[in-house]
Amino acid sequence: xxxxxxxxxxxxxxxxxxxxxxxxxxxxxxxxxxxxxxxxxxxxxxxxxxxxxxxxxxxxxxxxxxxxxxxxxxxxxxxxxxxxxxxxxxxxxxxxxxxxxxxxxxxxxxxxxxxxxxxxxxxxxxxxxxxxxxxxxxxxxxxxxxxxxxxxxxxxxxxxxxxxxxxxxxxxxxxxxxxxxxxxxxxxxxxxxxxxxxxxxxxxxxxxxxxxxxxxxxxxxxxxxxxxxxxxxxxxxxxxxxxxxxxxxxxxxxxxxxxxxxxxxxxxxxxxxxxxxxxxxxxxxxxxxxxxxxxxxxxxxxxxxxxxxxxxxxxxxxxxxxxxxxxxxxxxxxxxxxxxxxxxxxxxxxxxxxxxxxxxxxxxxxxxxxxxxxxxxxxxxxxxxxxxxxxxxxxxxxxxxxxxxxxxxxxxxxxxxxxxxxxxxxxxxxxxxxxxxxxxxxxxxxxxxxxxxxxxxxxxxxxxxxxxxxxxxxxxxxxxxxx
Numbered sequence: 268x269x270x271x272x273x274x275x276x277x278x279x280x281x282x283x284x285x286x287x288x289x290x291x292x293x294x295x296x297x298x299x300x301x302x303x304x305x306x307x308x309x310x311x312x313x314x315x316x317x318x319x320x321x322x323x324x325x326x327x328x329x330x331x332x333x334x335x336x337x338x339x340x341x342x343x344x345x346x347x348x349x350x351x352x353x354x355x356x357x358x359x360x361x362x363x364x365x366x367x368x369x370x371x372x373x374x375x376x377x378x379x380x381x382x383x384x385x386x387x388x389x390x391x392x393x394x395x396x397x398x399x400x401x402x403x404x405x406x407x408x409x410x411x412x413x414x415x416x417x418x419x420x421x422x423x424x425x426x427x428x429x430x431x432x433x434x435x436x437x438x439x440x441x442x443x444x445x446x447x448x449x450x451x452x453x454x455x456x457x458x459x460x461x462x463x464x465x466x467x468x469x470x471x472x473x474x475x476x477x478x479x480x481x482x483x484x485x486x487x488x489x490x491x492x493x494x495x496x497x498x499x500x501x502x503x504x505x506x507x508x509x510x511x512x513x514x515x516x517x518x519x520x521x522x523x524x525x526x527x528x529x530x531x532x533x534x535x536x537x538x539x540x541x542x543x544x545x546x547x548x549x550x551x552x553x554x555x556x557x558x559x560x561x562x563x564x565x566x567x568x569x570x571x572x573x574x575x576x577x578x579x580x581x582x583x584x585x586x587x588x589x590x591x592x593x594x595x596x597x598x599x600x601x602x603x604x605x606x607x608x609x610x611x612x613x614x615x616x617x618x619x620x621x622x623x624x625x626x627x628x629x630x631x632x633x634x635x636x637x638x639x640x641x642x643x644x645x646x647x648x649x650x651x652x653x654x655x656x657x658x659x660x661x662x663x664x665x666x667x668x669x670x671x672x673x674x675x676x677x678x679x680x681x682x683x684x685x686x687x688x689x690x691x692x693x694x695x696x697x698x699x700x701x702x703x704x705x706x707x708x709x710x711x712x713x714x715x716x717x718x719x720x721x722x723x724x725x726x727x728x729x730x731x732x733x734x735x736x737x738x739x740x741x742x743x744x745x746x747x748x749x750x
Contacts, residue, residue: 430644526714533682565641603705
């Protein structure tokens with residue numbers, strides 16, 4: 268008998284009557300835990316740029332350009348190693364690769380805690396680059412496992428729950444990092460997040476399992492894999508690369524990622540120094556704003572829009588694209604509003620009072636905009652990945668995820684560097700910098716709308732290939748079973 272990987276039961280993320288949706292997602296808790304630990308590890312950099320700048324250059328103003336370099340270096344390494352791990356994900360054990368990625372991340376965090384002057388800037392760049400090297404492989408691995416283990420009609424709910432784990436962990440990581448760095452415990456902070464990532468590594472060793480490749484890619488494949496000893500062993504060929512990876516929708520989605528993540532990264536990068544450096548709101552108070560308004564935004568956005576997305580996607584995958592474009596346009600408006608609403612300088616009153624910001628109505632308005640921004644981030648995430656999964660073959664899921672991550676990370680890395688240069692050029696004019704940078708991200712909307720012309724054909728092409736392969740696998744298994 269041919270040995271095969273773990274086969275999830277048919278009711279896992281299934282749509283059969285009476286199946287409990289909440290129960291079906293519980294089996295993925297190791298992936299949610301890994302995602303949360305990884306996000307806690309990386310949550311503190313953007314929020315604490317001003318505080319970390321004071322650690323490296325005591326008494327100086329915020330070094331925006333140097334921190335743009337730190338972030339860009341980390342993201343560049345993340346994007347390159349992500350492609351490498353993505354290719355490996357389609358060929359080798361995803362469990363072993365996950366353990367490797369988490370181990371690399373933990374090493375970078377722990378080593379950062381030993382940084383000393385006068386080489387602290389260089390050491391931070393090196394350590395964050397190490398963290399990025401490990402982080403790059405985690406999302407492609409999770410995407411690949413989800414493609415083989417979660418029913419297509421539940422993809423948004425899976426990624427919605429993943430997004431909740433991600434955002435709650437980010438908020439938690441922000442708060443912990445802000446408190447510890449404000450107290451001068453920055454070394455202990457790096458060692459703590461290193462230990463948290465190590466715990467995810469241990470969970471991967473003990474609990475994480477390998478689903479059979481292609482199990483949830485198509486109903487006919489699922490039937491063959493679950494009832495026979497057949498294994499999905501197909502690899503990419505020049506023909507399938509041309510017909511699927513270089514499909515029009517894929518190409519547009521790849522290019523779109525650069526522009527969209529310029530928009531996202533500028534929004535995230537500028538918000539923290541805007542309220543901390545310009546309005547003297549402490550990092551701890553900033554994290555409280557994120558917790559009070561950001562957490563409900565994530566939960567409502569991910570839960571509410573994920574169910575809506577799955578229902579609409581059953582009618583047509585184009586609805587996922589419409590929700591993506593709508594979220595990008597709404598984000599553009601919200602980010603501009605974040606920088607134009609008039610906020611007071613709390614440093615002239617009592618910046619250390621954690622309740623102070625909630626006594627100003629304008630900060631409540633700011634918080635509501637944060638709520639909406641976090642909810643809209645969820646809409647993008649829970650729809651974009653299912654779109655890419657639907658137009659690509661099982662043997663390309665890791666590569667596609669990593670290639671998309673590579674291009675998105677280029678945009679995400681360009682954003683902070685672009686924002687840092689524009690801040691210097693505009694003499695720290697944050698609204699002008701945000702407006703200029705965000706206009707660069709708007710072409711992504713046009714690309715997604717253009718993709719609606721071809722996406723149905725690209726999905727049909729992949730389904731046709733998988734149906735043919737299911738027949739081939741069933742035939743080959745039948746031939747092998749004959750005496």
